[in-house]
Amino acid sequence: MTDTVLELRDMSVGYYRDLNILSDLNLIARRGQITTILGANGVGKSTALKAAFGFLRPFQGDVVLGGKSIIDIPTFKRINEGLAYIPQQPGVFKDMTVEENLELGAWTFRRDTAQIKRKIEANYQRFPILREKRKQATGELSGGQQRMVEIGRTLMAEPQMLLVDEPTAGLSKILAQEVYDMLTGLRDEGLTILLVDQEIRQALKIADYVYVLELGRNKFEGPASEFTDLEKAFWVA
Numbered sequence: 001m002t003d004t005v006l007e008l009r010d011m012s013v014g015y016y017r018d019l020n021i022l023s024d025l026n027l028i029a030r031r032g033q034i035t036t037i038l039g040a041n042g043v044g045k046s047t048a049l050k051a052a053f054g055f056l057r058p059f060q061g062d063v064v065l066g067g068k069s070i071i072d073i074p075t076f077k078r079i080n081e082g083l084a085y086i087p088q089q090p091g092v093f094k095d096m097t098v099e100e101n102l103e104l105g106a107w108t109f110r111r112d113t114a115q116i117k118r119k120i121e122a123n124y125q126r127f128p129i130l131r132e133k134r135k136q137a138t139g140e141l142s143g144g145q146q147r148m149v150e151i152g153r154t155l156m157a158e159p160q161m162l163l164v165d166e167p168t169a170g171l172s173k174i175l176a177q178e179v180y181d182m183l184t185g186l187r188d189e190g191l192t193i194l195l196v197d198q199e200i201r202q203a204l205k206i207a208d209y210v211y212v213l214e215l216g217r218n219k220f221e222g223p224a225s226e227f228t229d230l231e232k233a234f235w236v237a
Ligand SMILES: Nc1ncnc2c1ncn2[C@@H]1O[C@H](COP(=O)(O)OP(=O)(O)OP(=O)(O)O)[C@@H](O)[C@H]1O
Pocket: 015, 021, 039, 040, 041, 042, 043, 044, 045, 046, 047, 048, 196, 198
């Protein structure tokens, strides 16, 4: 059995015809690993995730999930294929309770109340603080906890592969740490994660494998353990 879960194959994509943001990008996310994409601002890291999820259709190349091209599967159906996307902007409904937000993640099996209960319970096991706060309005939770609600809601559909864009943007160091712990916990549960993060050092700490982009193309790749000398490897001071 191959350990490749998601593959971006020779992918060129952009927002306007004939204007590639990414050119001939090749990237593999392996089962049970955190793969991170690094590169300067504006190089196209978030664009790669958007294309993987189908918000943008590649001009050229393919998006392959579990060995099958998903390029013709509309975005809203990709969750049924086990692919989920956690956007940069938290998308929780702040006036709804934590539990109501989680229930929304059960949309695809909304009539199966036993399954909904089971999945919510799994989230409370995973994130005990959410059980404590389950009746509270989500807007009253900390930023890190709101991220937990959002990720918990996504996990209701039992994705195998998570595309995670800047999960700690706008969070304090302590809350960001909670989010990183949450991501490594999900990896340890067996989920496959493709992560884009501004916090290069933090991303490298939790990642298993790294891709570095430059000018919209592959520049380096390798196991995270090889990326110890940041100054040599990147543009960062
Ligand atoms: N909706 C859009 N329409 C047109 N151009 C866009 C859009 N979103 C992003 N771009 C452009 O695509 C390029 C890549 O943006 P992207 O957000 O993928 O970069 P990034 O590597 O994730 O950057 P950052 O680290 O700053 O978040 C940028 O030049 C940006 O201006």
